[in-house]
Amino acid sequence: MDVPADLVADVVRTSVRVVVVDAGGLVLLFRTIDPSDPSLGTWWELPGGGMEPGESVPLTAARELAEETGFVLAPDAFGPPLWTRSATYLRRGRRVLQHELVVRVDLADDRPAPAADARTPEELEDYTGHGWWAVDEVAGSDERFFPGRLPELLPAFLAGRPVVEPFEWWN
Numbered sequence: 001m002d003v004p005a006d007l008v009a010d011v012v013r014t015s016v017r018v019v020v021v022d023a024g025g026l027v028l029l030f031r032t033i034d035p036s037d038p039s040l041g042t043w044w045e046l047p048g049g050g051m052e053p054g055e056s057v058p059l060t061a062a063r064e065l066a067e068e069t070g071f072v073l074a075p076d077a078f079g080p081p082l083w084t085r086s087a088t089y090l091r092r093g094r095r096v097l098q099h100e101l102v103v104r105v106d107l108a109d110d111r112p113a114p115a116a117d118a119r120t121p122e123e124l125e126d127y128t129g130h131g132w133w134a135v136d137e138v139a140g141s142d143e144r145f146f147p148g149r150l151p152e153l154l155p156a157f158l159a160g161r162p163v164v165e166p167f168e169w170w171n
Contacts, residue, residue, distance in 0.1 A: 002167055003086055009097035016060040017048035017102045017147075018078070019157065020071070024110045026132035027154070028069070032146070035125045036092045040171060042128070043144040046102070057081050061103050068123060070115030071107065079104040083157045085147060085165035092122070100147075102157065146170060 020028040029044040049064040051057075058075035066072050083102035088095060111132045116124060133141075135158060139151045147153070148168055157163050 003088075003097065004167070004169075007088060007097060008095065009088065010094040011096045012098075013050045013096070014099045014101070015048055015050050016057055016064060016081070017046040017083075017100050018061050018065050019046060019102060019104045019154070020065065020069070021104060021106045021158070022110050022112065022132060023106075023108055026111060026134055027138065028114070029131055029133055029138075029145075030068070030127045031129040031131065032126050033128055034091055037090075040090075041144065043146050044131070044133075044150075045146040046150070048100075048102075057101050057103060061105070065105065067118045067120070068114070068127075070117060071112065073105060077105050082160065083153065083163040083165065085163075085168065087147065087168040087170050089146070089170040102147075102163075104158070 034040045047068045051060045058078045061078045062075045081101035086099045
């Protein structure tokens with residue numbers, strides 16, 4: 001994951017993304033916008049967010065999932081971070097360099113409705129909806145995703161294979 005030497009970022013952080021799989025094998029994605037720049041359009045992204053100081057990957061995954069969806073799960077419910085990546089993107093006028101660890105969690109229910117009660121003010125503006133997607137729907141979609149290579153890499157990740165993604169300059 002070679003980060004370009006000339007990349008100047010306003011924010012550098014480590015983040016945990018969660019592939020949430022329901023009982024029927026569908027994956028949760030949030031429809032997202034950047035309200036500060038409508039020209040960026042919309043995209044679908046995995047839940048997750050930045051690690052707090054002293055947090056482990058499972059603790060971050062559990063905290064972020066509870067905040068963004070209301071799904072409260074124990075940290076040991078999450079799989080290991082089999083997908084690693086670094087990406088840069090522009091969000092709310094700031095260039096972010098993000099090192100991501102992607103984990104999986106399986107839910108017992110079909111398509112549970114996420115709750116927004118614990119979302120941050122920014123998340124309430126950014127997330128305009130959600131969807132439960134079949135893997136083949138993601139692979140065959142013309143929609144935009146974050147990670148950008150989600151349609152290509154999701155099947156290998158869900159099969160339990162490690163994924164080390166090349167650096168992504170997302171926008």
